[in-house]
Amino acid sequence: MPIPPGPFAGRTITDLARDLRAGQVTATELAERALDAAGALGPALNAFVTMDAAGALEAARRADEELAAGTDRGPLHGLPVAVKDLIMVAGLPATMGSRHFAQYVPDTDATCVTRLRRAGAVIVGKTTTHEFAYGPTGDRSANGPSRNPRDPERMSGGSSGGSAAAVAAGIVPLAIGTDTGGSVRIPAALCGIAGFKPAFGAIPADGVFPLSRSYDHVGVLAGGAEDCLIAYRCLTGETVDGSAAGSVGWIDPAGLFDGDPRVTRAVRAVLETGEEVRLPEGFAEEVRETYVAVQSCETAAVHAERLGRAPELFEPEVLERLRAAAEVPGWRYVRALEARERLAGLVEELFGRHDVLAMPTVPIVAPPVDQREFALDGRAVAVRPALLALTSPWNVLGLPALTVPAGLVDGLPVGLQLVCRPGDEPLLFATAALL
16 A cells, blocks of 8 residues: 655645745745655655664754745755765764664765754755665665655655655655665656756765766655756756657557567657657667676675675675676776776767657656566566666666656556766756646
8 A cells, every 4th residue: 555645745845945945835834844754654664774863853843943044055045955875964873774884973964964054944854775785676775665655665765765756745845865876766756756867977976975986866756847846946056947758759668678568658758759769789788788887896895894894794685786797807897997988989970960868767657665566567577676677777877867747557657767978967857847
């Protein structure tokens, strides 16, 4: 059964900001609603690892005082926000979803958190992450699995699964996550909300525990694309003005992964327009190999000492993946870095004809928690590569990518993914607005 909607379900940042400035609600009341909802709905979803009631209420009180004195920090002023548990928030535990960091409390904020505070946002707590963000399913964490508000027996997706669940359930209107192969967009799509991975480096990753430094992005999750855009502006200072929608090229997802045709039909129906675009021959295999080689080597480097010192503290599936990653030879890493340049050139040719590329975000609906294989058209399909297939190429290339809700299949959400070149974000969001 779906989780009952929380107080921020269906409420946009613009709506909340207007009510706050009109005196119809206070920042303190908004924080209290978020904290109460987290207490009521959070346990069923396992969306949060840590709540900060005292800190949130104090920040909300300051936000109210500032507004009363005429200081307005912008659209996020006084609004409750959740932060993924591998992004540092001073004074709050940062477990990274792992027993290795069960007692760790950072004393400084990540850069993105500093920017949230500067924008007046009220941080209410830390959200569940797949251990060390090393998985798209969201169900391997020292804190237990995060769950899908549409059906708690289903995956939220990962690794920013707690952030997606918290927004989709209406506990908070906005959450921050990270995206290395799809970790913002996958859970956003599976939970029925919007998620935006900016261009590589657009939001600094300082103070974010790394998974793969070449691919790690900080991203945002919200109810809709407009709220993602508002948060992106606040976190970057970028002025992404209105624009006419760009020309759209539709990529048949079967060119990257042969998933559920019902998902493809549902997403294609939402888009309605868009010329068919054929990916270059061999692109899918090369981008997949490039992604795996770079991520494996960089992730193994991050955890080399922990693997040798205390392997028993890793969740078993994550440990198995890390040991496999450590076996990837260095020459594959070097060749993969070279391949990125070639792949970027191939995709640039596609953008020569279209401003925005479109496809499903995930080629399947949310599988049950803990499921690792499922049957599709009489064949066995592995869950992990299916979840990552349509999102990870854009991490390899560092391109902005946005997922927006695109209806339901079997009562479960599916997402439409839009991709553009860095600098074309106005076209991306204008296209999303038309949908």
